[in-house]
Amino acid sequence: MSTEEPKIGVFICHCGSNIAGVIDIPQLVEYTATLPNVVVAEDYRYMCSDPGQDLIRERAREKGLNRVVVAACSPTLHEPTFRRVLESMGLNPFFFDMSNIREHCSWVHTHEEEAALEKAKDLVRMAVARAAELEPLVQKEVDVKASVLVVGAGIAGIQAALDIADAGYKVYLVEKEPSIGGHMAQLDKTFPTLDCSSCILTPKMSLIGQHPNIELLTYSEVREVDGFVGNFKVKVERKPRFVIEDKCTACADCLEVCPVNVPDEFNTGLGWRKAIYIPFAQAVPNAYIIDTEHCLGMTPIACGKCKDSCEAEAIDYEMKPEILELDIGAIIVTTGFKLFNAMEQLEYGYGKYPDVMTNLEMERMLSAAGPTDGKIIRPSSMKKPKDIAYIQCVGSRNERYNNYCSRVCCMAALKQARQIREKYPDINVTIFYIDMRAFGKGYEEFYESTSREYGVTFVRGRVAEVRGSFDSDRIVIRAEDTLLGQPVEAEADIVVLSCGIQAAENQGDLARVLGIQLSADGFFLEAHPKLRPVETNTDGIFIAGAAQGPKDIPDSVAQAKGAAASALTMVTAGRVKVQPYAAVVNEELCAGCGICEASCPYGAVKVVDNVAQVTEAQCKGCGTCAAACPNEAIAPQHFTMDQIIAQLDALFQEAR
Amino acid sequence: MTKPSLAVETLSICSGCEIAILDLHQALPGVLDAIDLKYIQVLMDFREPPKEGVTVGFVSGGVRNEEQVELLHKIRERSQILVAFGACSAFGGIPGLANLHTKDELLQEVYIDTVSTVNPKGVIPHKVVPPLLEEVHPISDFVKVDYVLPGCPPPPKLIAELVTCLLEGKEFRLEPKTVCDQCPLTKDEKSVTNFIRWGTKKIDPERCLLEQGFQCLGPVTQGGCEARCPTALAPCRGCFGPTESVHDQAAKMIGAIGSVVIQDPTKAPAPEQIVKEIPDLVGTYLRFSLAASTFKKALHTNVVKMKKGVKA
Incomplete structure (x- = not known):
């Protein structure tokens, strides 16, 4: 506790007319001058401008101020600015408080000038009361390890890893599946350019496989993250493939002899694979893997045919899971999404009628490398269909499932419709939609030409029901055409459900x-939806791609490059400042109940030997633990109980 | 030198605290050798503490009627050191839950409405019995208290410790930690998806009861009891009241409950759901300390207002 008498200067900003247009500034200044410990109370048009900052410096020198309060906008915007002012005068930057009389007063009480003034008085009084209780704090700097962990190797993860590796830094790329590529590898063509998806993806995939700065860890998962910005200790589990990656030549001899057939996940179950398999032809790493769930026992006694056939001696039934410990400077999370499970929306008959399929299944069918070699057939009869209907917004924009728009399904449906019409001009395609959302670059043009030149029919209205026809083997769709204002009934041979994008399985655990x-x-939640879109609230961890929200390929790549740049900024600087807000534990009061550990959103508190311990660099000083602690045994340094009580006392004392 | 003397005054209470003194068991003869027990109603036929005064006065029980106010003042005057002995004396205890109702409602219920009551004239005793106060009070509402030994009843080990301290002229103070400090159960990961009542699910004998979804008040209750309930796999009910750094046990428990619920928003139960799973909030979180809680006055005033509003 500093012993010197607090001398507080309060500086009130007009923010042009943003604040001064509503709040009577002279009255507020006059009131502020009467508050305890206030030595200076002044106002200025723009406090954040250079002359505004100079005013603070000048008055501080004249009157020997040791605390500064600025009543202006949100501290998220200008707290750092004014802290720098204090620093430049040789004052501890934490002897500063801000009261937000713009967002909290003038903007929300535009038509209640009196009330806005009273509220501004309250807020300033509270800030002054807290300022008197402020303690000097010291910012620390920590080293940043020169390596980046990228979690998830879909297109976003691949792009981020390449950018960082090209800049000369070590990248650990962790992928849960046996191959990198993600959902993009499953797509046939991409909108709106109709590029062949794998033709643009696989060059990047093979770069990943060969890049000297990238250590690729497929079939692996992140199990534990400890430490803090610049110094993460990450434990990654490498699950056993039972095939030694370096030895496997992908010759396919084992395929010939494997007696087990399993529905192929990569082809959404439309084809078959063996129990020893490679997910798809261009997989990276180009090595086989044994699916232990279906393999006939993994012992030479039960089967062991693959091992006998393998000339490279790449098969090892004894392989064990392996835990790798990595030292990481920054983390980029690009774990992608999960397709909405169409079974959940019962009225669309997915799982009941074989000819009702998802958009991803249709994508595989359209793919020249897919299970039907690019031919479109009805799964029920293996015959060519005459009519195909698309149902949009399956699982999206629906209060029962997900409220949000999945952003890609309109364009995906348009693209598939166009591909179908190109291949088979005699198949009719109808799209049932709520709104067609074609917002990206070149998307509207694609929509226009698809509807005009390719003769796709559009019906505006959410489909109510899909059922089998009573008279034939076709499928009946009932909907309301909201443009005609009447119910419609249509028949189709194949119904494609445009399933939306959902957060990946176990995203919460991760x-x-x-x-x-x-x-x-x-x-995943970004730090700020507009200004910090790839950062999380945990320093040193960045997000990109569909793990942050539904996104198409261009957006995912753009975001991945952004995340890579942010991580690089941190890694290249080599050192990072840590805010000295961290919570402090009073060990005399702490009983180790662990309530704080459970409440901490940053994983900064851990109970060790029955006492809570805070990892300073991980702590953001948010105060959640202090509020949750049943015995007031933990408190952040920049929002102490004394400061809060001082603010409350000031709030409830009668306004003079 | 004369032996230090002890008087035990009994107010609104079940007498369990007095029995707890006897529960000193083999240590009792030693205690009785060292101190002169002048007055304890469960053992001696006196009506008030000795006029010449005692060294230490224990008060068990909260204050419910006007006579008890008098008795309380008497023992305060006649004791050099006054100890609030047990939860009722310290925080009003379980009788303090009566503060959820007005005095008139209580009398109506007890003397007229109860099924087993035969009272055709509707007489409410008022002549030879002391009049009730409007609410139950902890003794600290009326007199200065030197030491507090909470518990329902206080554990014999702490009674012995208190007596030893007093005999040796030392300060008696409970370590300001909560029950969890002494609890032997393992704390693992707090990610509760639903709360359950005790006895409705098999208990894992190794794991923190709160983590298993039981309403254990251990985290918000003054420790020192050696976590006797959780050790026996019964959730702590909070009979030691809040610690000295805390204003309100219930407020802290509500904060704690918010923190033990699973963080993942896709798996977390709705707040309304959690409230539904805790059938008696006041009775669970302020079972022993309602009369001394922050909510006390506000609650009482609101109850009275609400009742009046309904009548009007």
Whole structure:
């Protein structure tokens, strides 16, 4: 506790007419001057401008100020600015408080000038009361390890890894599946350019496989993240493939002899694979893997045919899971998404009628490398269909499932419709939609030409029901055409459900391991939706791609490059400042109940030997633990109980 | 030198605290050798503490009627050191839950409405019995208290410790930690998806009861009891009241409950759901300390207002 008498200067900003247009500034200044410990109370047009900052410096020198309060906008915007002013005068930058009389007063009480003034008085009084209780704090700097962990190797993860590796830094790329590529590898063509998806993806994939700066860890998962910005200790589990990656030549001899057939996940179950397999032809690493769930026992006694056939001696039934410990400077999370499970929306008959399929299944069917060699057939009869209907917004924009728009399904449906019409001009395609959303660059043009030149029919209206026809083997769709204002009934041979994008399975668990947050829709939460879109609230952890929210390929790549640049900024600087807000534990009061550990959104508190311990660099000083602690045994340094009580006392004392 | 003397005054209470003194068991003869027990109603036929005064006065029980106010003042005057002995004396205890109702409602219920009551004239005793106060009070509402030994009842080990301290002229103070400090159960990961009532699910004998979804008040309750309930796999009910750094046990428990619920928003139960799973909030979180809680006055005033509003 500093012993010197607080001398507080309060500087009130007009923010042009943003504040002064509503609040009577002279009255507020006059009131502020009467507050305890206030030595200077002044106003200026723009406090954040250079002359505004100079005013603070000048008055501080004249009157020997040791605390500064600025009543202006949000501290998220200008707290750093004014802290720098204090620093430049040789004052501890934490002897500063800000009261937000713009967002909290003038902007929300535009038509209640009196009330806005009273509220501004309250807020300034509270800030002054807290300022008197402020303690000097010292910012620390920590080293940043020169390596980046990228979690998830879809297109976003691949792009981020390449950018960082090209800049000369070590990248660990962790992928849960046996091959990198993600959902993009499953797509046939991409909108709106109709590029062949794998033709643009696989060059990047093979670069990843060969890049000297990239250590690729496929079939692996992040199990534990400890440490803090610049100094993460990450444990990654490498699950056993039972095939030694370096030895496997992908000769396919084992395929010939494997007696087990399993529905092929890569082809959405439309084809078959063996129990020893490679996910797809261009897989990276180009090595086989044994699916132990279906393999006939993994012992030479039961089967062991693959091992006998393998000339490279790449098969090792004894392979064990392996835990790798990595030292990481920054983490980029690009774990992608999960397709909405169409079974959930019962009225569309997915799982009941074989000819009702998802958009991803249709994508595989359209693919020249897919299970039907690019031919479109009805799964029920293996015959060519005459009519195909698309149902949009399956699982999206629906209060029962996900409220949000999945952003890609309109364009995906348009693209598939166009591909179908190109290949088979005699197949009719109808799209049932709520709104067609073609917002990206070149998307509207694609929509126009698809509807005009390719003769796709559009019906505006959400489909109510899909059922089998009573008279034939076709499928009946009932909907309301909201443009005609009447119910419509249509028949089709194939119904494609445009399933939306959902947060990946176990996204919550991963968030917990990483100490980052989810938004209400289950995707990872960014630090600021506009200005910090790839950062999380945990320093040193970045997000990109569909793990942050539904996104198409261009957006995912753009975001991945952004995340890579942000991580690089940190790694290249080599050192990073850590805010001295961290919570402090009073060990005399702490009983080790662990309530704080459970409440900490950043994983910064851990109970060790029955006492809570705070990892300073991980702590953001948010105060959640202090509020949760049942015995007031923990408190952040920049929001102490004394400061809060001082603010409350000031709030409830009668306004003079 | 004369032995230090002890008087035990009994107010609104079940007498369990007095029995707890006897529960000193083999240590009792030693205690009785060292101190002169002048007055304890469960053992001696006196009506008030000795006029010449005692060294230490224990008060068990909260204050419910006007006579008890008098008795309380008497023992305060006649004791050099006054100890609030047990939860009722310290925080009003379980009788303090009566503060959820007005005095008139209580009398109506007890003397007229109860099924087993036969009272055709509707007489409410008022002549030879002391009049009730409007609410139950902890003794600290009326007199200065030197030491507090909470518990329902206080554990014999702490009674012995208190007596030893007093005999040796030392300060008696409970370590300001909560029950969890002494609890032997393992704390693992707090990610509760639903709360359950005790006895409705098999208990894992190794794991923190709160983590298993039981309403254990251990985290918000003054420790020192050696976590006797959780050790026996019964959730802590909070009979030691809040620690000295805390204003309100219930407020802290509500904060704690918010923190033990799973963080993942896709798996977390709705707040309304959690409230539904805790059938008696006041009775669970302020079972022993309602009369001394922050909510006390506000609650009482609101109850009275609400009742009046309904009548009007």
